[in-house]
Amino acid sequence: MGNNQVGITLKSASEQAAATIAAMPVRPKTIRCPICQQLCLTYADLAEHYASEHPDSVAPTAVTLNVNGINCNLIFEPHLTLKQVLQYHLGLIGAKEMCDRGACGSCTVIMDGKPALSCNILASECEGKIIETVEGIAVIPKWKPLIDEYCKWDAMQCGYCTPGFLVAAKALLDRNPNPTEYEINDALSGNICICGTQPRHSQAILEAVKLMAEGSDI
Ligand code: FES
Ligand code: FES
Numbered sequence: 001m002g003n004n005q006v007g008i009t010l011k012s013a014s015e016q017a018a019a020t021i022a023a024m025p026v027r028p029k030t031i032r033c034p035i036c037q038q039l040c041l042t043y044a045d046l047a048e049h050y051a052s053e054h055p056d057s058v059a060p061t062a063v064t065l066n067v068n069g070i071n072c073n074l075i076f077e078p079h080l081t082l083k084q085v086l087q088y089h090l091g092l093i094g095a096k097e098m099c100d101r102g103a104c105g106s107c108t109v110i111m112d113g114k115p116a117l118s119c120n121i122l123a124s125e126c127e128g129k130i131i132e133t134v135e136g137i138a139v140i141p142k143w144k145p146l147i148d149e150y151c152k153w154d155a156m157q158c159g160y161c162t163p164g165f166l167v168a169a170k171a172l173l174d175r176n177p178n179p180t181e182y183e184i185n186d187a188l189s190g191n192i193c194i195c196g197t198q199p200r201h202s203q204a205i206l207e208a209v210k211l212m213a214e215g216s217d218i
Contacts, residue, residue: 013147017094017138024090027073034060034077043075061124067092068136078124082116083107085123086133094134094163098192105191108164109133115171115190134163137170145211146170146204153204157195165191169205178209 011019031040035054040046043062050059061078064071067090074089086092086109095118098106102120109118110132137143146169149155156162165188172179172187179187184202193201 013138014141014144017135020091020093020135021068021070021139024067024070024072024092026070028075031075046075063124063127065090065123065126065131066129067131068133068139074123076123078122080123081119082109082121082123082126082131083118086118086131092133092135094138095167096160096163098160098194103192104161104164105168105188106161106164108167108191110167110171110174113171113174115168117190132167132170134167137167142212143170146173146208149204149208149211150201153200153207155197155200155204157193157197161191161193161195161197165193165201169201169208173205173209173212178213179205181206 031043031046032038033040033046033049033053035057038049038053040049047059050057058078060075062073062075064073065085066072067086072090074085076085076089080088083095083097086095095109096106097119098104100119102117105115105117107117107119108115110116111121111126111129113130138147146166150162150166155165168188168191169184172184176183181202184205188198188201
């Protein structure tokens, strides 16, 4: 943790990510009907309540998501995307929603080891999947050089696309720890930056690869 000159305490990216992950609710504190707000003791009570009071509505669904290594028992409306459940139910705001139609990559997470567009996937279909978000990557010391090199090479402007790029880069380095520039550009081809930072991403990743190979944490 560091302090700036006016005495404001700043948290590092990994500290912020760790706090966000620690705050993820592993189960809902209360179960309320989203239509009439009636309090229910269990999910079974909620399902019964829907059947009797709101027979024409689709009941919320109960799903266990494994996010950043933690099993979270969640109840949510079945139309919500993974992106929305990560944000609204788990407080994970790293994955960003830019296009909301699978075209920009800003909402990228890793699912079962592969990059996945969380705006394009129903959360109710993710039971049993292993999901990693940028917060989960930021707390692992091994990936600090990747985050630091992104800052150093100014691979971000507004930064909205950056988490998606970082997650896609981590997925690439998991399967190919020593990629060529061509392989990096290929792996990031589904991610778009409207601020024009595209050329600097490969530079940041190549430098991070070098530092990780040397075992440096900068
Ligand atoms: S917000 Fe998901 S791909 Fe653009
Ligand atoms: S830095 Fe602004 S969209 Fe990429």
